[in-house]
Amino acid sequence: MKIQSCVQLCQLVLLFVSSSMLLLVIPMANADSDDLPTPVAGLSYGFYEKSCHKAENTVKHIMKDFLESNVSQAAGVIRLFFHDCFVQGCDGSVLINDTQGEQPSIPNQTLRASALDVIEQIKAKLESMCPNTVSCADVLALAAREAIRQAGGPRFEIPTGRRDSLNFSNSTIVLQNLPAPFFNLSQLLSSFNSKGLNTTDLVTLSGAHTVGLAHCSSFSNRLRPTVDPRFNKKFANSLIQSCPNSSINVATGMDILTPNKFDNKYFRDLVNGMVLFDSDASLLNDSQTQAIVQDFADDNNVFRSNFTISFIKMSMIQVLTGNKGNIRKVCSVLNSNSSSTATTIDSYIPAEFDAPLSYASI
Ligand code: HEM
Ligand SMILES: *[C@@H]1O[C@H](CO)[C@@H](O)[C@H](O)[C@H]1NC(C)=O
Ligand SMILES: *[C@@H]1O[C@H](CO)[C@@H](O)[C@H](O)[C@H]1NC(C)=O
Ligand SMILES: *[C@@H]1O[C@H](CO)[C@@H](O)[C@H](O)[C@H]1NC(C)=O
Ligand SMILES: *[C@@H]1O[C@H](CO)[C@@H](O)[C@H](O)[C@H]1NC(C)=O
Ligand SMILES: *[C@@H]1O[C@H](CO)[C@@H](O)[C@H](O)[C@H]1NC(C)=O
Ligand SMILES: *[C@@H]1O[C@H](CO)[C@@H](O)[C@H](O)[C@H]1NC(C)=O
Numbered sequence: 631m632k633i634q635s636c637v638q639l640c641q642l643v644l645l646f647v648s649s650s651m652l653l654l655v656i657p658m659a660n661a662d663s664d665d666l667p668t669p670v671a672g673l674s675y676g677f678y679e680k681s682c683h684k685a686e687n688t689v690k691h692i693m694k695d696f697l698e699s700n701v702s703q704a705a706g707v708i709r710l711f712f713h714d715c716f717v718q719g720c721d722g723s724v725l726i727n728d729t730q731g732e733q734p735s736i737p738n739q740t741l742r743a744s745a746l747d748v749i750e751q752i753k754a755k756l757e758s759m760c761p762n763t764v765s766c767a768d769v770l771a772l773a774a775r776e777a778i779r780q781a782g783g784p785r786f787e788i789p790t791g792r793r794d795s796l797n798f799s800n801s802t803i804v805l806q807n808l809p810a811p812f813f814n815l816s817q818l819l820s821s822f823n824s825k826g827l828n829t830t831d832l833v834t835l836s837g838a839h840t841v842g843l844a845h846c847s848s849f850s851n852r853l854r855p856t857v858d859p860r861f862n863k864k865f866a867n868s869l870i871q872s873c874p875n876s877s878i879n880v881a882t883g884m885d886i887l888t889p890n891k892f893d894n895k896y897f898r899d900l901v902n903g904m905v906l907f908d909s910d911a912s913l914l915n916d917s918q919t920q921a922i923v924q925d926f927a928d929d930n931n932v933f934r935s936n937f938t939i940s941f942i943k944m945s946m947i948q949v950l951t952g953n954k955g956n957i958r959k960v961c962s963v964l965n966s967n968s969s970s971t972a973t974t975i976d977s978y979i980p981a982e983f984d985a986p987l988s989y990a991s992i
């Protein structure tokens with residue numbers, strides 16, 4: 631009896647201790663895990679739990695080292711992931727270093743080499759720990775998730791199990807798939823809708839412009855020949871000063887209030903006429919998007935929980951899973967037995983894998 635009650639008491643104490651530890655470890659609860667999007671077939675939360683137990687922790691620590699010296703580097707990794715997902719899905723294709731590939735396209739010209747480098751560094755470490763196991767597409771997804779959190783954004787789980795592409799797109803295809811900064815609302819919506827993302831996702835994910843830099847060429851159309859009336863006048867004048875012409879290689883912070891913090895201040899900038907792109911400003915040009923912008927500007931927690939959901943949705947665009955694609959050895963180079971043509975790829979996929987794998991079977 632004594633022993634039993636001690637067991638019960640000890641369990642109670644243990645329960646209390648572990649739940650308070652949980653509170654310590656997760657100081658900001660965001661969307662309940664119940665509310666997180668259901669993984670698409672072939673992806674799951676904690677996919678590497680058995681096959682490479684320390685994978686997620688390794689990504690976290692290398693990202694910590696990378697960002698500790700300069701947290702402003704987070705933006706480069708976050709944007710790299712967006713570009714990966716919007717061009718033929720989140721399949722690591724953006725990482726391929728090839729003059730015929732995605733990297734020489736106009737939007738790439740402002741991708742950061744430091745972001746590509748840290749992905750390669752993480753991948754090399756994971757290859758030494760668990761060879762042929764963790765895909766580059768997942769490394770990038772996990773690194774972007776860490777970048778968001780370590781810059782002060784929401785903490786959340788992200789489904790894994792993506793596989794790497796056996797091919798990559800050329801610069802024409804990249805331009806067709808990435809929204810441009812001069813897009814109006816209807817163009818943005820058709821771009822996002824074509825990726826399975828809705829109006830809420832567009833507003834929410836645009837909030838990533840709460841960190842990072844933009845070059846004059848990305849917004850000079852709003853300064854010359856006429857100044858876009860949606861700009862705050864003083865803000866426009868300061869941009870005219872810092873961007874005397876569009877060819878000048880000057881970078882401007884996208885969130886003037888908290889340039890390196892992943893928070894809702896981008897939405898405050900937006901209502902204040904202090905965002906850089908047409909694509910940003912156009913989120914106010916419609917009552918539905920305007921209402922969402924206002925909700926996010928008013929409440930960082932509402933932004934954070936919405937961002938978590940929309941980001942996970944983005945992270946699952948057209949993913950390769952199961953036996954599709956492969957696990958690249960080096961993220962910037964296709965494995966030597968893969969090919970850049972779709973015909974060859976299809977021949978790698980046995981017929982039984984054409985049907986989606988059930989989530990439970992993974
Ligand atoms: C809504 C459509 C979008 C458009 C038109 C757009 C366009 C751009 C442009 C033109 C730049 C600046 C490039 C430069 O001049 O150097 C930029 C930067 C950035 N974008 Fe977007 N973007 C969009 C959505 C997104 C999304 C969905 C994310 C991520 C979830 C994202 C994350 C970023 C980040 C973090 C930067 C800063 C990069 C750095 O500092 O290196 N953007 N975006
Ligand atoms: C941090 O990185 C930014 C680019 O994101 C760069 O402009 C700045 O000089 C770096 N700061 C330091 C201290 O290295
Ligand atoms: C890409 O490859 C070229 C040579 O083909 C090399 O000079 C360049 O440094 C590589 N870039 C990166 C980011 O690895
Ligand atoms: C890459 O391969 C996929 C099939 O996995 C195919 O749908 C896509 O069209 C290919 N892209 C290019 C640029 O060849
Ligand atoms: C890019 O790929 C598409 C489809 O495969 C092709 O039609 C186009 O000519 C290519 N463009 C360039 C610049 O290579
Ligand atoms: C958005 O831009 C497209 C292409 O320039 C144009 O056809 C369309 O009319 C524009 N929509 C609005 C609402 O201005
Ligand atoms: C912005 O809204 C006005 C009406 O308020 C409309 O005339 C215009 O076409 C819209 N522009 C864009 C780019 O959506």
Ligand SMILES: *[C@@H]1O[C@H](CO)[C@@H](O)[C@H](O)[C@H]1NC(C)=O
Nearest residue numbers: 667827828829830831939943
């Ligand atoms: C967008 O999709 C989410 C689910 O992912 C849903 O909760 C939300 O209501 C949708 N928004 C719109 C405007 O349809």
Ligand SMILES: *[C@@H]1O[C@H](CO)[C@@H](O)[C@H](O)[C@H]1NC(C)=O
Nearest residue numbers: 872873874875876877878879
């Ligand atoms: C742009 O402005 C910079 C700085 O004022 C100047 O050095 C450069 O020549 C200008 N370029 C053009 C194309 O006007």
Ligand SMILES: *[C@@H]1O[C@H](CO)[C@@H](O)[C@H](O)[C@H]1NC(C)=O
Nearest residue numbers: 661921922925931932935936
């Ligand atoms: C997303 O934002 C809307 C406000 O636009 C809010 O009503 C909703 O509760 C938010 N969703 C979550 C999961 O917080």
Ligand SMILES: *[C@@H]1O[C@H](CO)[C@@H](O)[C@H](O)[C@H]1NC(C)=O
Nearest residue numbers: 762955956957965967968978
């Ligand atoms: C390519 O080779 C690697 C090992 O060298 C192997 O694991 C992988 O299954 C091969 N991929 C294909 C599609 O044959």
Ligand SMILES: CC(=O)N[C@H]1CO[C@H](CO)[C@@H](O)[C@@H]1O
Nearest residue numbers: 728729733734738741742743
């Ligand atoms: C082929 C090419 O030009 N790729 C470039 C894409 O952008 C990165 C980052 O700036 C460069 O390192 C690549 O060389």
